[in-house]
Amino acid sequence: MINRDTIQQAGCHQEIVKLDGVSFSFDSQVIMSDVSFKIMERDFVGLIGSNGAGKTTLLRMIVGLNRPQKGSISLFGKPAAQFKDWNQIGYVPQRNHFNPLFPATVREVVLSGLYGRNKMFRRLSKEDVSRSEDALGALKIQDLGDKRIGALSGGQQQRVFLARALINNPKLLILDEPLSGIDVETQQSFFHMIKHMHQRHNITFLMVSHDMDMVRSYLGQEPKEQSGKLSFYVRHSHDLEDCDGTDLLHSLRKEG
Numbered sequence: 359m360i361n362r363d364t365i366q367q368a369g370c371h372q373e374i375v376k377l378d379g380v381s382f383s384f385d386s387q388v389i390m391s392d393v394s395f396k397i398m399e400r401d402f403v404g405l406i407g408s409n410g411a412g413k414t415t416l417l418r419m420i421v422g423l424n425r426p427q428k429g430s431i432s433l434f435g436k437p438a439a440q441f442k443d444w445n446q447i448g449y450v451p452q453r454n455h456f457n458p459l460f461p462a463t464v465r466e467v468v469l470s471g472l473y474g475r476n477k478m479f480r481r482l483s484k485e486d487v488s489r490s491e492d493a494l495g496a497l498k499i500q501d502l503g504d505k506r507i508g509a510l511s512g513g514q515q516q517r518v519f520l521a522r523a524l525i526n527n528p529k530l531l532i533l534d535e536p537l538s539g540i541d542v543e544t545q546q547s548f549f550h551m552i553k554h555m556h557q558r559h560n561i562t563f564l565m566v567s568h569d570m571d572m573v574r575s576y577l578g579q580e581p582k583e584q585s586g587k588l589s590f591y592v593r594h595s596h597d598l599e600d601c602d603g604t605d606l607l608h609s610l611r612k613e614g
């Protein structure tokens with residue numbers, strides 16, 4: 359097992375997320391207290407905890423949707439409040455069933471990942487279109503591009519949301535229970551795909567899951583850290599010498 363201090367010294371492994379003494383409550387309900395944790399570049403972190411333990415709340419804090427009442431969060435070495443480069447982070451929230459009448463097509467949902475926080479409407483460039491085709495190809499859903507998102511199965515919708523999160527070629531992917539509610543075979547191929555992205559494409563992962571067998575099979579039997587009801591299982595991907603970046607969408611597609 360590679361020592362994390364050695365990883366940091368290697369230079370190409372920056373700190374992607376740092377939680378320092380984070381506490382959060384909803385009204386008088388304390389959800390978490392004094393949580394500290396670091397995610398290094400190319401870690402795969404499995405976040406485990408019982409229902410209501412605060413996993414989703416923690417992810418929402420990292421992507422700026424909730425603010426910690428105490429402590430601090432930094433992203434890519436910057437305090438979260440000053441962090442602007444949201445394209446570096448792909449976030450797939452917990453699965454929600456789409457109304458079959460929801461009017462967007464799969465391609466439109468994937469493209470909406472490009473709009474960023476402030477640019478809801480803008481003209482699509484040729485490059486935008488080509489990135490969306492790459493993202494659809496990487497998730498093997500090109501043939502679904504013109505379908506309504508609401509008409510897809512749960513597993514297909516999960517692929518669409520992952521394609522949407524990948525379109526900006528993020529360094530960090532945050533997935534909230536991506537495997538829940540989909541059939542075992544699709545779960546396995548989905549998990550296989552994200553492991554591949556971790557091992558071969560330098561992506562850092564933070565994933566909430568209730569599937570202990572899958573988590574342990576990849577991340578080991580014991581959590582690296584525990585804080586309150588939250589457990590963090592961690593695996594680092596790689597050999598130290600390889601610090602090159604890749605264009606994930608292109609290379610995933612090429613590998614087919």
Ligand SMILES: Nc1ncnc2c1ncn2[C@@H]1O[C@H](COP(=O)(O)OP(=O)(O)OP(=O)(O)O)[C@@H](O)[C@H]1O
Pocket residue numbers: 384389407408409410411412413414415416
């Ligand atoms: N907007 C909100 N207002 C008040 N309480 C909330 C809100 N969102 C979540 N909570 C409460 O915070 C606690 C943690 O919720 P959270 O969704 O983070 O848990 P979780 O670990 O993701 O659970 P699960 O495994 O069930 O998805 C729960 O008790 C929940 O009821």
